[in-house]
Amino acid sequence: MQTQRFFIGHSAGEHGQDIDLSGFSSLQQLKSTLSQAFSFADRSSLLLHSNQSGELNSLEAVKSCKDPVELRVAQNAKTSIRVPPGPRELPVVGNHYEIYPDPLGNYDRLFARYGPVVKTVNMGTTIYQTNDPEIARYVLREGDLFTKTTSEQTHPLYYMQQQSALFTCDSDSPAFSIAHKFVPPSLSPRAVAHHTPLIQKAARSIFPVLDLLADEDKAFNVYQYMFKLAGMVIWGVVVNEDLEHFKAVDTKPAKTIQVLGEWLHLMKKTSLRPKWYGSLPFGDPAHLRAAQRELWADVEISIDNCTRKGDGPLPLSDPAASLRASCMADFLARARDENGEGLPRDMLISNVVILLGAGFTTSASLLSWCIYSLVRYPGMQERLLQEIIDHGADGKQDWTYDEVHAMPFLDRFVKEVQRMHNPSFQTARNARHDVVLPGGYLIPKGSIVIPCFPSLHKNPAHWDNPLRFDPDRWNEEGLAGRLARKGLYTPFAAGRRGCVGFNLALMEVKTVLVELVYRYHFEDSSPETVVYDPEFLVIRPINFYVSPTKRKQWPAPSPKA
Template sequence: MYKEFYIGCQNNVHSHRLDMSSFTSIEQLTTTLAKVFGFVDTKSLWLVDHKGSHLSTLKDVQETKDNVELRATCHVLGNYDRLFSLYGPMIKTVNMGTTIYHTNDPAIARHLLREDGFFTKSTSDSSHPLHYMADQDCLFTCDSASPAFAPSHKFVPPTMSPRAVAHFMPLIQDAAQSIFPAFDQLAEADLAVNVYQYMFKLASQIVWRVMLNQDLKHFESPKTPPSVPIRLFGQYLSLMKKSSMQPQWFKYIPFGVSTKLKNVRQQVLDTTEEAMDVSIQKNGPPLSLSDPKAIQGATCVADFLYRARDKDGKGLPYNLVLGNVVVSCGAGFTTSSSLLSWALYSLVRYPGNQERLFEEIASHRGNVDKRWTYDEIHDMKFLDCFVKEVLRLHSPSFQTARNAKQDAILPGGYLIPKNSIVIACFPSIHKNPAHWDNPLRFDPDRWAQQGLAAQMARQGSYTPFAAGGRGCVGFNLALTQVKVVLAELAYRYEFDDSSPEAVMYDPEFLVVRPLNFYAGITKRVH
């Protein structure tokens, strides 16, 4: 029996046929393939079928009816998966003197995320991976023990509740549709696009609209650059990342990255505050935090945070309003742009899903001018299953780090010393073969099983938005945003994979984003 192996594209000069009857193990096969194709590191060789599913045994390779593609590594965080497979569910890394523990075990991750006497989130700790962006005036970036955490956690989540997101649905849909003129021109010109660059502009357009009810006008033409506020956010994130790789004493030098970071941070705050001054109704009536319908009186999230009052008549201090709006904008479009990119990647990379999604959307839409409601967008079964599977296999969130408050012995007998940093590695948890059937296969239908999502969330096997007291408060907005965008784009366009090479993720960015994913766009005529 012969099997065709290839790198790059099928049926090109970089392919080779091998007689499978001569092989007795997967190791023997990969060693031969490495010699034939010139792979320097045999252990990095990754065999996949046409759906991208990992062929890990000789039987898998023999039974697949497809030609087999060779890759240098799995395209998403394969190194961590390999380490877990070699050393077990808890590994310890030491990098330049910094010790971090990592786990892919949901039973361990559940304890890490609880926020109890054993573990907490302290970004002020210089060993914490998010220390470089620590800000004690913001819900996402502050310590759990920060004075800002309790009031922020009381006022911010109501702005992201299902009722709140339902109220903002018109803003989300209008912002999603704003990309049409640019994509129409690109489709007519038969041009492929770097998907992340456009999803970065689209996600920021949506998030800025929901947070501040302002149109950034990102798509007046296909070449419209990101607006000034978003460029400032991008510069701020880039400088923070550079700062994180420098010694702590660098921040005392009156020039260089640290000084630039301080200046750009102030520009971000000033720009956001200017936008808030236009958006909030400073003389508007107070909005009761205890009234679920109060959000309907707000024009945007910033407006609600500014006017909301608790049962004692107290509001969120202004510095916390500004800080949380800034972080919600930055964190919101950074993660959403990656999620939208991976969603489009999954549409074109895994055959059949684009057609199924279009059919479902068309059957629910009725007419081209459809205005989606919150319930309608979340009632589409395949869309929901598809998004869940994107979040499982291509989660933008790599990790959430926790600090050990005391010596702790985790399930399995792992001793974690006090003050240690422990990371629940979400992509590896989502692909843990002990908890998932065929974990590397993209299969939205797995979520059609009644109650699977709740079951996997309870046991900690599915945590795309983390969990516990520091879980992502914006998950309702993120899910609604990606579903609305898919409902709009998949209905109007058909996409194809135009990537010139294997898609790689950015190992130095805050979240897992594709660097070189290109898609062709065809406008549907029927």
């Protein structure tokens, strides 16, 4: 038996293995075994290196090598595999002040300085961030190398983790496969199309308040109003409730919405503190636990109120079953699989809570950034209004799912907003093993890796003029799909743990834009430079104001229309 020592890094002892070479008949066969044994993400990139002979290009050269053989990657053949670099840590806080209060700008700065994978330590928690699309593809791909384990205390969603809900449970949780069977059908294009009247009704509920503001020449805080409007949409579609958020200009959000917003805020805030902080029996950690108990109790009541118990079960095998549900929670409560089994009660409540929370917070932020883009980038309102007119808008039309998605400029505009101002940020994955990423970066087992979407979507190495807002970059048919497969454009993440609510989110945002742009012209009235909240779950503008003006005349349809 002939054995050889193989290793990664600078030392044959720390990350090394002894391999019996007698069973290999080719170098390619050996490389395949080594790439699997050392968890190379790109198994075709492995190179064999000797300090004495340089690159080893044959099996005979490997067998005759007297020294341990180092493994490297083709993309960086002259350098040993290493842990990603990062800024120097300070005592206790680590790199906190290298990241906050502007994580978006600071991560771009760190990528420019240290490369496509950066190690940061914040209050004792180590996170690896990447702006490289190839690396992001491997990280987001559920499999042998990476997974989503929210039950790990270092995961950004740890304090939100619910092992009975699709979005927040571990990928290896027994609940994942069960929830994945029931939740996606409730959010399918057919189901969302069925609920389009609820979306449009909620979108129009803001008109009386915006009319009053327009008459009085007043501005409004966009996120606060989109927070209430998105809540109207999501509560209507998910639990068939009218929250009546726009009875007056200053109507407060419904109590459940306030509790949910507080729960999300405290969860994110707690995740940025040292690990021991979340166990405190007082202060924010105690408030977080109390908010969760109250939220679950309120949502359970809403589910019971909207479920049509006398209408019988809804078989998952019937593609039209969702059309017989009054709302998504009604579908989830009555859906049955091939064995006649439904979602267990605890999973039903948890999944509805997460649908409400993830749905309205992300949509509120995306709607806010859409309005920001309308007023920030010249010509956008005019082009969007013309398209709406060309598709038959008259202020009274009941839009269908297909009609809204048939507007090409609207689609390109939303895509570009998601590229430039995407609300999602913390799509974290856990390394199952020590993993070697493209470029020769070693990610230790159990580490958190986050593809940084804002930086990915504006990476100058992969995008033409990335800081220019240009919806026409999406003119090429199928471009978004091709870029998604390359890992370059992932506004709803990717892989098995990608966002299952994207159909609803896009329909909501597009419908609201169609209704608002047809009725109003918006002007930026922000008193200062717009900033975002660095301690919230998603990226939201907190001081962005606009003034609405009611339209009194509209352009004629284009000749080609």
